Amino acid sequence: MTQNAQFFLFLSLLASIVLHWEHLPWWSLALSACAMAWRFAVYIFNFHLPGPWIKGLAVLSGFTGVYLTFGWQPSIESMVALLVTGVALKPLEVQKAKDSYLLVFLCFMVQGMHFLFEQEPLDYLLVLGCFILSLQGLFSLHHGSPSAAKGLGSIKYGTKIFWMSLPLALVFFFVLPRLGPLWTLNIKTEANRIGLSESMSPGDISNLGRNTELAFRVQFSSEAVPLMSERYWRALVLDYYDGVTWSMKFREGRVNKESLAGSTTVYQYRVTQPANDQRWLFSLEKSVPMTSGIDVSKSGFFTRRVRNIAPVQFDAYTTQQGKAVTRLEMMEQYAYLQLPASVNPKARQLAQGLAVTHQGELDIDATLSSFAQYIVVEPFSYTLNPGEMTSDSRVDEFLFDRQQGFCAHYAGSLVFMLRSLGVPSRVVVGYLGGEYNRVSGDYSIYQYDAHAWVEYWNNGWNRVDPTGWVSPERVDQGLEASVDDFAGFSSSIPWINDLRQQMQALNYYWQDWMLEYKGEKQQALLSAITGQSDPSRSAYIIGVVILGITGLLIVWLTLSGRESRSYEQKLHRYLLTKAEKKGAQVTPGMTPATIFALTQCHRSNEVRSLIQEWNGYLYSEGHRGMGWRDYRTMKRRINQLLD
Amino acid sequence: MLNIRQSTKAWFDSWLKKRLPVNQHVTLNHKNIFIFPNRIGFLYLAIVLFMFVNSINYQNNLLFSFSCLLASVFVTSIALTYQNIAKLVVSTAATPDMFSGERAQVNIRLEAPSGLLKHGFNVRVQGSDPIFVDWLSGSEALALPFKAKKRGRLTLPRICIESVYPLGLIRTWTYVHLACEAFVYPKPIEHRRLASDWQAEGDSELEVEEGASQVKGVPDDFVGLRNYQAADSLKHVSWKHYAKTGELMTKEFVSREGSKRWLDWYALDGIDEETRLGILTYWAIEAERGGELFGLRLPSDVVPQGQGYEHLTQCLRLLACWPNGR
Numbered sequence: 001m002t003q004n005a006q007f008f009l010f011l012s013l014l015a016s017i018v019l020h021w022e023h024l025p026w027w028s029l030a031l032s033a034c035a036m037a038w039r040f041a042v043y044i045f046n047f048h049l050p051g052p053w054i055k056g057l058a059v060l061s062g063f064t065g066v067y068l069t070f071g072w073q074p075s076i077e078s079m080v081a082l083l084v085t086g087v088a089l090k091p092l093e094v095q096k097a098k099d100s101y102l103l104v105f106l107c108f109m110v111q112g113m114h115f116l117f118e119q120e121p122l123d124y125l126l127v128l129g130c131f132i133l134s135l136q137g138l139f140s141l142h143h144g145s146p147s148a149a150k151g152l153g154s155i156k157y158g159t160k161i162f163w164m165s166l167p168l169a170l171v172f173f174f175v176l177p178r179l180g181p182l183w184t185l186n187i188k189t190e191a192n193r194i195g196l197s198e199s200m201s202p203g204d205i206s207n208l209g210r211n212t213e214l215a216f217r218v219q220f221s222s223e224a225v226p227l228m229s230e231r232y233w234r235a236l237v238l239d240y241y242d243g244v245t246w247s248m249k250f251r252e253g254r255v256n257k258e259s260l261a262g263s264t265t266v267y268q269y270r271v272t273q274p275a276n277d278q279r280w281l282f283s284l285e286k287s288v289p290m291t292s293g294i295d296v297s298k299s300g301f302f303t304r305r306v307r308n309i310a311p312v313q314f315d316a317y318t319t320q321q322g323k324a325v326t327r328l329e330m331m332e333q334y335a336y337l338q339l340p341a342s343v344n345p346k347a348r349q350l351a352q353g354l355a356v357t358h359q360g361e362l363d364i365d366a367t368l369s370s371f372a373q374y375i376v377v378e379p380f381s382y383t384l385n386p387g388e389m390t391s392d393s394r395v396d397e398f399l400f401d402r403q404q405g406f407c408a409h410y411a412g413s414l415v416f417m418l419r420s421l422g423v424p425s426r427v428v429v430g431y432l433g434g435e436y437n438r439v440s441g442d443y444s445i446y447q448y449d450a451h452a453w454v455e456y457w458n459n460g461w462n463r464v465d466p467t468g469w470v471s472p473e474r475v476d477q478g479l480e481a482s483v484d485d486f487a488g489f490s491s492s493i494p495w496i497n498d499l500r501q502q503m504q505a506l507n508y509y510w511q512d513w514m515l516e517y518k519g520e521k522q523q524a525l526l527s528a529i530t531g532q533s534d535p536s537r538s539a540y541i542i543g544v545v546i547l548g549i550t551g552l553l554i555v556w557l558t559l560s561g562r563e564s565r566s567y568e569q570k571l572h573r574y575l576l577t578k579a580e581k582k583g584a585q586v587t588p589g590m591t592p593a594t595i596f597a598l599t600q601c602h603r604s605n606e607v608r609s610l611i612q613e614w615n616g617y618l619y620s621e622g623h624r625g626m627g628w629r630d631y632r633t634m635k636r637r638i639n640q641l642l643d
Numbered sequence: 644m645l646n647i648r649q650s651t652k653a654w655f656d657s658w659l660k661k662r663l664p665v666n667q668h669v670t671l672n673h674k675n676i677f678i679f680p681n682r683i684g685f686l687y688l689a690i691v692l693f694m695f696v697n698s699i700n701y702q703n704n705l706l707f708s709f710s711c712l713l714a715s716v717f718v719t720s721i722a723l724t725y726q727n728i729a730k731l732v733v734s735t736a737a738t739p740d741m742f743s744g745e746r747a748q749v750n751i752r753l754e755a756p757s758g759l760l761k762h763g764f765n766v767r768v769q770g771s772d773p774i775f776v777d778w779l780s781g782s783e784a785l786a787l788p789f790k791a792k793k794r795g796r797l798t799l800p801r802i803c804i805e806s807v808y809p810l811g812l813i814r815t816w817t818y819v820h821l822a823c824e825a826f827v828y829p830k831p832i833e834h835r836r837l838a839s840d841w842q843a844e845g846d847s848e849l850e851v852e853e854g855a856s857q858v859k860g861v862p863d864d865f866v867g868l869r870n871y872q873a874a875d876s877l878k879h880v881s882w883k884h885y886a887k888t889g890e891l892m893t894k895e896f897v898s899r900e901g902s903k904r905w906l907d908w909y910a911l912d913g914i915d916e917e918t919r920l921g922i923l924t925y926w927a928i929e930a931e932r933g934g935e936l937f938g939l940r941l942p943s944d945v946v947p948q949g950q951g952y953e954h955l956t957q958c959l960r961l962l963a964c965w966p967n968g969r
Contacts (some may be wrong), residue, residue, distance in 0.1 A: 101683050101811060105687060109694065111709070112698075113706075116701060116703060119705055124705060127709065131709075139809050141811060142809055142811055157809070161716065161723070161810070162716075164723075165718070168718055168719070169715035172714060172715060176707075178699070178702075179699050181699060181702065310702030310704075514704055514705060515704050553722070587667075
């Protein structure tokens with residue numbers, strides 16, 4: 001192995017590992033760093049490779065680390081940690097050429113694995129960079145060159161192979177059909193767990209409010225777009241309260257989608273959400289899905305039948321009325337009135353005090369107004385840093401002691417009070433708002449747009465958002481406007497905002513084309529190219545085209561494998577075969593004059609003039625070389641002479 | 644079973660012979676280049692497949708595109724590997740004669756088309772060790788290690804040129820059947836039959852003048868009879884034999900004269916032909932080394948006495964090709 005090859009193998013390995021530094025546990029990074037440092041010492045100072053004991057110890061500690069960090073349950077993270085650590089240790093025993101190949105191939109795998117975690121355009125570029133390094137490593141295993149290019153300068157060879165492979169790779173990508181998962185994956189990923197969870201503990205410290213990651217994005221295809229204060233993206237219902245945490249216990253039944261359709265469309269939209277390993281989807285109230293594979297619950301929540309292990313995109317529209325639910329089942333009554341016994345006595349008392357009854361029956365709307373009145377009059381405030389709550393009666397603590405909190409506190413307290421009055425109600429979590437991107441025309445909903453509000457039963461489910469009582473800005477203008485210490489990325493400088501939006505738009509196009517290019521999109525593109533609406537026909541046409549391209553490639557290879565000859569050489573060759581046919585014993589090295597002499601052609605004058613002219617093409621001063629026309633006439637003359 | 648294998652091999656050989664005929668120089672192109680993934684290439688394909696399956700299972704389009712890229716690199720590598728070796732011109736170069744069974748070399752000439760650089764390929768005569776050519780531009784002579792097994796005119800086994808450049812995933816190879824103008828001499832065999840008398844007089848009668856022996860009548864060792872030829876001295880005709888049979892036979896002697904002798908086929912009666920040739924070869928070399936005049940007599944040919952490299956070559960080539968002559 002040459003120094004150059006070692007250099008590139010080392011570099012590509014290093015780059016592939018650094019690529020993963022965010023998803024790797026610290027011990028894996030440390031172990032990799034040690035192994036790499038050792039290898040580097042071998043490379044630079046001729047240090048000796050570790051003995052079997054040290055190698056064994058390293059491997060053992062790698063396995064132990066994986067077990068201690070991730071347990072026995074395999075996950076993508078643990079697999080990647082194991083793979084990367086193994087690959088990092090591999091150079092300590094690279095002795096033979098075969099090991100080097102294996103090392104490069106493992107680097108390819110490690111690079112590909114990066115996409116299981118990160119899917120931004122920048123990540124793609126990084127991976128491609130590493131890929132070129134590895135390619136160069138593979139290449140320099142075979143490349144001995146007289147040219148002086150060594151070190152990083154010689155990377156142009158690897159780059160060249162990359163560029164040469166790109167067109168075919170694009171064809172593969174756009175044409176190859178995407179299959180469904182070949183088998184069910186039981187391996188969980190811990191990535192993308194950020195975002196909503198299936199529980200909410202108002203008192204615990206929250207950090208979702210500060211997360212500037214994209215939760216999902218929406219494109220409205222209808223003319224009308226709901227106001228920000230109407231863009232409640234519903235995801236989950238939390239129905240069960242144990243005194244600390246709201247969680248999901250009760251599951252609503254599904255409805256037949258046909259029963260939803262038919263009413264007039266108000267908004268139509270397309271949601272693109274990244275993989276989150278959950279089943280729920282984000283939708284507006286009264287929505288009907290247009291994409292298959294989505295279940296709709298009785299009160300209009302969307303879920304998918306499989307978990308979102310990949311980014312999801314779906315279309316939906318909202319209707320005027322939605323599905324009228326007129327009656328609560330017994331089980332629902334029970335679930336939406338559940339309360340833990342004997343906590344928050346003061347909150348119950350307050351609810352009783354604020355309740356408005358009309359002719360002996362509870363007037364729910366009036367009661368809600370008086371609740372709102374209470375919140376507005378009392379010194380309640382909206383903050384993302386309410387501090388941790390510790391008492392057993394957290395609702396009491398919030399309502400009477402702290403009086404500051406965010407959506408979860410207000411929503412949780414309201415549901416508690418409503419239920420204590422016997423009104424079936426529930427906490428709904430999702431997102432509120434979204435930022436409009438002028439470049440792409442999309443609405444981006446970030447993790448900090450996460451929100452919780454309340455739905456109560458009053459001859460049907462109604463929405464009320466208690467956060468709006470204390471902080472109307474949160475509802476109308478979004479989180480940025482409602483907190484002072486917002487740590488998001490919106491800048492007061494306009495051009496920075498513009499730049500950010502442009503970057504985002506790029507990101508969205510990337511998502512639409514790279515991440516989402518499959519299924520219907522692929523069919524649409526292919527049929528646009530082939531002009532066939534039938535996917536199997538367009539696949540057929542594309543297949544023929546690919547075969548054609550392959551055929552052309554083979555022809556090209558065949559032709560390029562031939563010697564490319566000048567017309568002089570061609571003519572010489574022609575004369576040779578001609579003379580051979582006449583029975584002359586000729587060899588390729590002979591001059592035309594000799595060949596003619598051997599053919600015993602008697603028209604010596606003509607032969608002489610022909611040869612003179614021939615030599616003129618080759619040797620005369622300022623010779624112009626033989627053109628196609630000259631070649632034709634000369635060939636004809638040879639024919640005349642030798643036939 | 645063995646028969647099938649043999650006949651398959653014979654069929655393959657004859658197919659190769661037809662496809663790659665013997666030639667003075669061969670240009671490598673699609674007609675004579677073979678190409679196929681090697682073991683490393685299949686490992687690579689397995690890894691690409693693994694990544695495809697992963698991309699499908701995780702419905703990960705980026706991983707899918709990366710797998711496409713890897714697959715495409717494989718295809719590119721086929722083209723590059725082919726192109727690297729294509730257009731290479733292989734031709735014979737003057738190869739010195741060699742002894743059978745000796746570590747010798749075959750000279751060939753490789754030529755890259757002008758302006759092109761050819762990289763990393765192995766060249767070997769089948770059944771011998773390869774020579775690795777790191778890179779080649781222009782024309783270069785190459786001495787390939789080779790061990791000839793049979794004396795006679797040298798028939799080169801096919802020369803194999805193979806390369807895995809640039810990525811090691813694809814192996815491309817070709818067999819070149821080159822005509823070669825060289826002889827394989829018999830393996831020299833040291834034997835006392837000729838040695839004893841050689842040694843004895845070589846020392847003692849060094850001063851004896853050239854051409855004097857027959858006049859002086861120094862007794863030579865009788866070794867046998869052969870047909871009379873016009874040039875033979877009547878002194879050596881076996882008159883006894885003539886009296887018995889009426890045939891003129893000449894008595895054969897290994898000359899005992901100093902630096903002038905005959906290496907005679909018939910002097911080695913009772914030894915099988917190949918060994919005889921070996922012994923004659925050995926002594927021809929020894930004689931030349933000793934700076935002596937010597938001639939060679941074979942049943943079919945006679946090389947008059949002489950000296951020098953040319954003479955030795957003539958004798959050895961005769962021995963190599965016996966009994967076919969030159």
